[in-house]
Amino acid sequence: MTRKKCDAAIVGSGFSGLVAANILADRGLRVVLLDENLHVGGQLLRSLPWGGVLSRPDRFRRFGFDLIGRVGKQPIEVLERTKVLDIVEERHLVIEKDESEIAVVEPRMLLLATGARERFLPFKGWTLPGVISTGAAQILMKSSGVLPSKKMLIAGMGPLLLSVAGEFLRHGGRLLSILDMGRAPDKALMLTQAFHQRSKVAEGILDLARIFLARVPLHLGTAVVEARGGAELGAVVAARIGKDGGVRGGTERIYRTGSLAVGYGFTPNIELAQLAGCTVDHDKARGGWVVRVGDDLETGVDRVFAAGEITGIAGALKSVCEGELAAFGMLRKLGREVDSRRMARLNRERVHHLRFGKYFNALHRIPSRAILSIPDDVTICRCEDVRMGELKSAVTEGHGTPAALKRALRIGMGNCQGRTCGPIVCDILPALTKKPQEVVPILSVRSPVKPVAMRSFLR
Amino acid sequence: MKKKQPTQDLRIPSISRGKKIRVFVNGREVVAYEGETVLAVLTAAGRRTLRKSLHHGEGRGAFCGMGVCYECLVSINGRPNQRACMTQVKDLMEIHVDDPKEM
Amino acid sequence: MSELLPRTADVIVLGGGVIGSSVAYHLSGKKVRVVLLEKGDPVSGTSSACDGLIFLQSKKPGPHLQLAMASRARFDDLPEELDSNIELRREGGMITVATESELHAMEHFVEEQRKHGLEVSLVDGHRAREMESCLSREIMASTFCPLDAQVNPIYLTLAFLKSAKRQGARAFAHTPVTGIARKGGGVFAVQTPRGAIETKRVVNAAGVFAPEIGKMVGLTIPIIPRRGQLLVTEALPPLLTRCLLSAGYIAAKYDPGLAGKESQGVSIEQTGNGNFLLGSTREFVGFDRRTTPDAVKHIVFETTRIIPRLLDAHLIRTFAGLRPYTTDGLPILGRVGGLDGFFMAAGHEGDGIALSPITGKLIAELIADGKPGVPLEPFALERFSLS
Numbered sequence: 001m002t003r004k005k006c007d008a009a010i011v012g013s014g015f016s017g018l019v020a021a022n023i024l025a026d027r028g029l030r031v032v033l034l035d036e037n038l039h040v041g042g043q044l045l046r047s048l049p050w051g052g053v054l055s056r057p058d059r060f061r062r063f064g065f066d067l068i069g070r071v072g073k074q075p076i077e078v079l080e081r082t083k084v085l086d087i088v089e090e091r092h093l094v095i096e097k098d099e100s101e102i103a104v105v106e107p108r109m110l111l112l113a114t115g116a117r118e119r120f121l122p123f124k125g126w127t128l129p130g131v132i133s134t135g136a137a138q139i140l141m142k143s144s145g146v147l148p149s150k151k152m153l154i155a156g157m158g159p160l161l162l163s164v165a166g167e168f169l170r171h172g173g174r175l176l177s178i179l180d181m182g183r184a185p186d187k188a189l190m191l192t193q194a195f196h197q198r199s200k201v202a203e204g205i206l207d208l209a210r211i212f213l214a215r216v217p218l219h220l221g222t223a224v225v226e227a228r229g230g231a232e233l234g235a236v237v238a239a240r241i242g243k244d245g246g247v248r249g250g251t252e253r254i255y256r257t258g259s260l261a262v263g264y265g266f267t268p269n270i271e272l273a274q275l276a277g278c279t280v281d282h283d284k285a286r287g288g289w290v291v292r293v294g295d296d297l298e299t300g301v302d303r304v305f306a307a308g309e310i311t312g313i314a315g316a317l318k319s320v321c322e323g324e325l326a327a328f329g330m331l332r333k334l335g336r337e338v339d340s341r342r343m344a345r346l347n348r349e350r351v352h353h354l355r356f357g358k359y360f361n362a363l364h365r366i367p368s369r370a371i372l373s374i375p376d377d378v379t380i381c382r383c384e385d386v387r388m389g390e391l392k393s394a395v396t397e398g399h400g401t402p403a404a405l406k407r408a409l410r411i412g413m414g415n416c417q418g419r420t421c422g423p424i425v426c427d428i429l430p431a432l433t434k435k436p437q438e439v440v441p442i443l444s445v446r447s448p449v450k451p452v453a454m455r456s457f458l459r
Numbered sequence: 460m461k462k463k464q465p466t467q468d469l470r471i472p473s474i475s476r477g478k479k480i481r482v483f484v485n486g487r488e489v490v491a492y493e494g495e496t497v498l499a500v501l502t503a504a505g506r507r508t509l510r511k512s513l514h515h516g517e518g519r520g521a522f523c524g525m526g527v528c529y530e531c532l533v534s535i536n537g538r539p540n541q542r543a544c545m546t547q548v549k550d551l552m553e554i555h556v557d558d559p560k561e562m
Numbered sequence: 563m564s565e566l567l568p569r570t571a572d573v574i575v576l577g578g579g580v581i582g583s584s585v586a587y588h589l590s591g592k593k594v595r596v597v598l599l600e601k602g603d604p605v606s607g608t609s610s611a612c613d614g615l616i617f618l619q620s621k622k623p624g625p626h627l628q629l630a631m632a633s634r635a636r637f638d639d640l641p642e643e644l645d646s647n648i649e650l651r652r653e654g655g656m657i658t659v660a661t662e663s664e665l666h667a668m669e670h671f672v673e674e675q676r677k678h679g680l681e682v683s684l685v686d687g688h689r690a691r692e693m694e695s696c697l698s699r700e701i702m703a704s705t706f707c708p709l710d711a712q713v714n715p716i717y718l719t720l721a722f723l724k725s726a727k728r729q730g731a732r733a734f735a736h737t738p739v740t741g742i743a744r745k746g747g748g749v750f751a752v753q754t755p756r757g758a759i760e761t762k763r764v765v766n767a768a769g770v771f772a773p774e775i776g777k778m779v780g781l782t783i784p785i786i787p788r789r790g791q792l793l794v795t796e797a798l799p800p801l802l803t804r805c806l807l808s809a810g811y812i813a814a815k816y817d818p819g820l821a822g823k824e825s826q827g828v829s830i831e832q833t834g835n836g837n838f839l840l841g842s843t844r845e846f847v848g849f850d851r852r853t854t855p856d857a858v859k860h861i862v863f864e865t866t867r868i869i870p871r872l873l874d875a876h877l878i879r880t881f882a883g884l885r886p887y888t889t890d891g892l893p894i895l896g897r898v899g900g901l902d903g904f905f906m907a908a909g910h911e912g913d914g915i916a917l918s919p920i921t922g923k924l925i926a927e928l929i930a931d932g933k934p935g936v937p938l939e940p941f942a943l944e945r946f947s948l949s
Contacts, residue, residue, distance in 0.1 A: 036526065038496075038547060043525065049494025049547070050477040086855060094855050102859070117527050129507035129520030129559070136524025139544070144499030145474040171471045231518045231559040232507050258507070382522070382530060384835075385514035397724075398735070404603050407610055407716050410835065414513070415529035415540075415796050415878055420522075447853060451529075451796065451876040457862040458873070513797055513836070538874055540796060 002103040006030040006077070008330060009093055009107035011084055011272060014042025015316045016308030017113035018067040019323025020330075025074035027331060032077045032105055034095065036450065038143075039080060041068055042115055043135065044316055046142040054142045055170060060199050060316065086447035087276045091303060096452045101459040109303050109330045112273050112291070113323070116266040116309035119288075119423040121156075121181075121366050122378050122388070124226040126262070130233025134164040134263030147173050149259030153236055155179040155224045156263040158364045159187075159204065164261060166207030169214050176255050178211065179222040179238050181245075181264075181370070186363055187220070193356045197317070223370065225252065227260055236260050245367030265364030267423045268310040274445040277301050282438040284365070285358040287313030288423065289442055295347055296329030297322060305329055314357025321349050368431040380428070381421040383414020391425070395432050402426065402443045415451055418443055469503045480550040485558070497543035497554060498524065498531055508559035509533050509543065518559050567734060567756050571597035573763045573929060574752050576739055576775055579609035580715060580914050581907050582767035583722035584922030587644075590729035592930040597759055598723075598731060599752070601738035601771070605719045608769050609914065611851070611883030613792060613829055613839045614718075615805050616711040616916040617655050620812055623678040625940040626892055630913070631680070632936060633920035634709055640919060646721035648713050649834035655710025655805045656690065657812060658868055659703040664809035671812060672705055682707040696801045696869045712805045712831050715915045722922070742778040748903050750779075763929055765905045769886045770849070772894075772908035779901060783894065784946050785909045787849055787884035790842040791857045794879040797836030801871060805831040808868060811842075828864040838872060840865045842912075843882075853880040885911045890945075895921060896928060896938035905929065906943050 007029040010017045018040070021033045033040065039047070045064040047053045057065060071078065079097060086094040093105040118135050125131070130149075134156065137148045151174045154165050158180070165178050211218060219238075225247060226237040240251040267288050270280050278299040279292040290313075291306040293299055299306050307322035325346045328338040374380075376389030386409050399408045402418075402425050411425060412418030422443055430437045470476075470490075482491035482500055489504040498521050501509065508518040510532055521531035524544050531543040534555040543554075573589055575582045578600025586598045618634055621627040641650055659665045668684065675682050683706055690704035691697050697704075723733055734756075741753040742764065751758045766775045766783075776783035811827025829841040843857045858880055866872045886909045888894060894909040907925050910917050924934040 036545075038545065048474060050475065050492075052474075054471070054474070088855060102855075117525065118523060127512070127517065127519060127522075129509070129518050132521060133523050136521055136544070139524045140499055140502060141471065144495045145471045145476065146495070146499040146503050147469045147471060148502060150468060171473070232520075382519070382528065383513065385512050385517075398604065401603060403606065407603075407605055408720060413794075413879070415532075415876075416527060417878060420528045447858075447880055448877055451878045454795070454862050454866060454875050454877060455873045457859050458866070539798075540874075540876060 003106060004032065004103065005106045006032045007107065007334070008032070008109045008111060009034065009091075009105050010111045010113060011093070012042065012113035012115055012308065013040035014044060014113060014115045014308060015064060015067070015319035016323035016326065017042070017111070018064070018071060019320050020111055020113065020307060020327040021076050022067060022070050022074065023324060023327035024330065025076050027336060032079060032107065033071065034079045034082045034084060034093070034105070036083045037080065040071065040078060046139065048143070048145055054145060055167065058199055058203060083450040083452065084272055085449055085452050087272070094447070096456050099453045100456055102456050109305065109333065110276070111305045111307060111326050111330065112276070112310060113306070113308045114269040114272055114310055116268050116313055117419065118263055119265055119267040120262065120420065121264050121370065122374055122380060122424060123224045124375055124378050125228055125233070127379050127382055128227050128229050128233040129231070130229065130258045131227050131260045131262065134161065134261045137164050137261040138167065141167055141171060147171060148261065150174060151176065151257055152259040152261055153177055153179070153255050153257045154261050155236070155238065157181040157366065158263065158265050161263055162204055162207040162211065164263070165216065166210045169210045169216070175211075175214065175216045176257055177217045177219060179219050179224065181221070181223045181241060181366070182363055183221050183243065193359050197315070197356060200315070223247070224260070224262065233258050233260060241370065245370030246373060264366065265361070266309065266313050268313060270310050271445045271449050273299065273306055273310060275447060275449055276304050278304060278306065280442065283312065284437070285361060286311070286354070287357065287361040287364070288426070296332065296343070297326040298329055298333070303333060312354055312357050313361055314353050315360065318350065318353035318357065321346055321353055325350065366427060371427050371431045380424055381409070381411040381414065383416050383420070384410040386411050391428065392432065395429070400429065400433050401441055402429065403441065406443065412443055417451070480548065482548050482552045482554065484554045485556060491548045493548065493550070495548055497533065497535065497546045497548055500548050501533070501543060501554070501556065506556060509556045511557050518557070565734070567737070567754065567759055568597060568732065569759065571595050571759055571761045573765060574599065574750070574759055574761045575765045575767055577766070577768035577771070577908070578604060578723065578733060578735065579607050579767070579769055580719045580722065580918040581769065581910065581921055582765070583719050583726060584918040585765050585767055585907055585925045586726040586731045586733065587722040587729070588922035588926035589929060590726045590731035592926055594926070594930050596726065596731040598726065598733040599737045599739055599754065600733065600735045602736065604723065604735045605716055608883045608885060609719045610716050611792070611881050612715050612790065612885070612912070612915060613831055613841050614649070614713045614715045614833065614915060615655070615829060615831060616713060617805070617807060618680055618709050619655060619657055619675065619682055619705060619707045620807060621913070622891060623674045627675065627678055627680065629920055629936065630916055633917050634711065636919035636923060637711060637713070644721040644725045646717065646724065648718045648721050650711060650713045651834065652711045653804045654706055654708040655807070656694065657705040657807045657809055658690070658697065658701045659809045660700055660867075665703055668703070668705060668809050668812075680707065681709060694802060694804060696871050698868055698870050700867060710805060713915060714834060718915065718918065722918070739775060739778070742775070744779070750903065763903045763905065765907050765925060765929075767907040769908055769914070770884045772886065772906070779904060781898065781901065781943070783906070783908070783943065785886045785888055785894070786846065788887035788911065789845040789847050789850065789882050790885055790912060791853045791861070791880065791882045792839060792841040793858060793861055793877050794881075795838040795840070795872065795875040796878050798832070798838065798875060799836065800832065802830065802832040802838070802869065805829070806868065808864065828861055828868070830865055830869065838875065849884060851882045851884060853882050885914070887911045892941055893917065893921070894943050895924065895941035896934070898943050
């Protein structure tokens with residue numbers, strides 16, 4: 001088995017990973033940067049395979065692509081298409097490269113910058129082919145230059161629905177409507193953060209303009225009730241919802257479409273951090289279960305640092321700030337000199353970002369009535385085909401934790417290893433058991449942290 | 460009532476793509492460009508259903524698009540259960556998906 | 563659901579794994595008032611971290627095999643009795659042979675077992691592949707025993723628990739036993755953080771934690787945890803009908819000296835859900851339930867040699883269970899001399915699932931009827947001459 005020693009291993013090549021990698025390499029450290037994806041850049045910095053990007057990037061994204069360019073010029077070992085399977089002997093990473101071989105990376109310092117994934121609110125028919133996530137729509141467009149469909153409906157919760165709408169319209173798609181479960185007062189609160197996120201606001205205004213000019217109806221306080229079709233999606237039923245999330249009868253509307261993109265916010269990818277033994281906490285303001293870090297972004301585990309969305313969902317500006325902070329923390333731990341005034345400034349900046357995050361995450365809070373009104377025949381665990389009714393029965397029979405439900409119903413035992421259903425179960429259990437989310441114990445994580453090809457072990 | 464999408468329709472015209480390659484889905488050739496993901500090629504070819512669900516045999520297609528949900532599993536060159544969204548097409552690739560008509 | 567603990571019970575069963583649940587089920591079926599105490603989540607211990615093999619072939623000829631055969635017979639009635647889907651599959655089992663020395667060893671093993679009344683035969687590689695087309699060409703022979711079977715261990719345990727409760731047993735999870743005091747008149751006061759329960763009869767079904775319970779009543783119980791690591795693949799289309807062990811597994815289980823090289827042997831089963839369960843290891847590492855990259859690599863290597871098609875599969879999960887090991891490979895069952903009212907039902911090592919029905923039945927017969935259907939002397943704690 002190949003063993004590779006280095007000074008710093010960084011898992012995840014989004015904004016925080018890229019920033020940290022560049023800083024550490026600038027200071028002469030041997031850095032290994034790993035990412036499961038085909039290319040570095042994380043979710044936000046996606047470019048076309050033939051060079052260039054789909055839409056002209058704003059200043060912030062240009063900065064990001066610049067980071068990628070710099071990484072390419074540094075002596076940083078970049079391992080794309082590489083999964084981390086296990087963490088052994090403190091910080092050694094057991095990895096699978098390109099679905100073909102197993103190797104071990106032995107860093108002196110480890111930075112976890114694994115970002116976030118989307119979370120979802122199941123509805124009747126959400127598993128029909130034709131229902132995709134807003135992220136899937138974005139990635140099809142940005143990474144392959146393909147529209148998800150000619151005609152689409154967008155639904156869910158939060159401001160990012162606008163950006164996928166804008167992108168889709170910009171490249172010739174026909175958008176039927178945008179349905180947001182959020183309510184106007186919540187949106188207004190978000191405006192208090194406008195100054196902090198001015199580049200985002202500019203982008204948002206452009207998207208709104210496109211949506212307006214294309215005469216796409218934008219409905220607030222509206223949710224998908226059902227996705228209908230035979231074997232595939234053919235129509236979507238939506239209705240207005242009350243402040244508590246309950247559907248207002250008589251307000252149903254049908255949209256004929258074979259394509260629905262849904263997005264409800266994000267959840268941090270903390271699995272690797274859990275496996276490493278880092279302490280995680282449930283923090284509503286930070287968007288759910290996050291990794292606990294000190295001011296220098298070191299976690300509870302010695303020499304393991306965390307940066308970006310996994311310390312709190314708050315957007316790319318926080319990721320950039322934390323990438324730098326973590327790099328300084330790691331350098332200092334190695335006994336190198338760091339600019340402590342700059343560190344202090346970054347820490348102050350971080351506070352602002354976290355405040356933005358608080359408002360951002362509030363925009364994605366799904367009311368418990370909406371969760372409790374998920375019909376019994378709706379699939380909760382997509383991998384193992386487990387429905388809401390089965391989950392409710394099991395809870396009544398005393399299986400009141402995610403672990404107990406996993407054993408009784410196989411929820412979380414499928415290929416996605418609980419990544420899709422886990423956050424949903426974490427939303428459902430507090431609503432069903434009337435216990436606060438903080439006391440519902442999170443599912444423990446085992447290796448392999450991602451599925452690994454049996455074949456890979458033979459090399 | 461299924462209308463087969465014309466294959467070139469979903470590709471964004473303003474983009475200049477790389478080399479056109481030969482890719483087969485269930486034995487039939489589809490339009491593909493080197494560098495596109497298997498999912499992009501399948502989407503452009505009008506394929507939404509990719510496989511059957513484990514217990515109820517219902518149709519499933521891509522969902523998260525970023526390698527997390529494992530819904531977009533297809534067979535590639537004889538190897539089953541590959542994520543279409545995380546794999547790039549290569550020349551002469553043979554992709555097999557389940558047929559929605561069989562569900 | 564935080565019910566109050568009852569003040570008394572006819573029998574208190576300590577441990578809510580497959581053994582404790584089976585004991586509670588069989589006892590409550592005899593109208594005995596049973597209280598079962600489990601220290602963690604329901605089915606969160608060894609019974610949730612094992613394979614589901616019911617292998618008669620792997621049992622030592624003698625009382626062990628006899629017990630296993632009686633248990634296997636019980637399994638036939640269980641799905642209906644428990645009114646639950648325990649994913650019982652009764653297609654038989656095979657022990658695969660890949661070398662000449664393994665072949666010689668298995669020839670003798672098979673002969674011994676046939677002498678003890680087990681229906682088992684040896685078939686050549688060609689026939690083995692006719693029975694299971696996914697077997698590699700490297701397999702030169704295989705045993706076949708039509709009685710071997712497999713079950714879902716978690717569903718089995720949950721089914722025992724559910725039926726026990728239906729019959730009036732009360733089960734309490736998250737209720738560890740903190741002490742057991744002896745009161746006058748042969749009464750035990752079992753102490754928990756939620757209060758004490760008094761009884762005249764206690765069943766120690768605490769598996770790897772049985773020694774801890776033993777200490778509370780002044781007993782030395784020679785059970786130590788032996789870790790078995792297991793791997794799980796994604797759900798696959800039906801490839802394997804029967805359950806498999808490799809010959810090295812048998813050798814390593816009973817006499818590590820017989821095992822070839824470092825081969826500990828492997829176990830392979832395809833579950834009702836379609837996943838392949840691949841095992842195993844036998845390690846004395848205390849209570850460490852982690853899995854190790856070396857063991858994973860080893861199991862992958864060995865199992866893909868037997869079923870090459872597994873190379874196309876993905877590992878989605880690994881786990882490790884702590885099996886309650888005794889030096890002679892037999893469980894500790896029955897009365898304890900000098901401690902009236904205290905019963906043992908622990909130490910089944912890797913045979914807990916297979917022996918759970920008969921263990922429950924015999925302990926229930928012993929306690930409720932005064933006499934078990936099969937003599938339990940060979941399994942007595944006294945055989946270790948320690949306590």
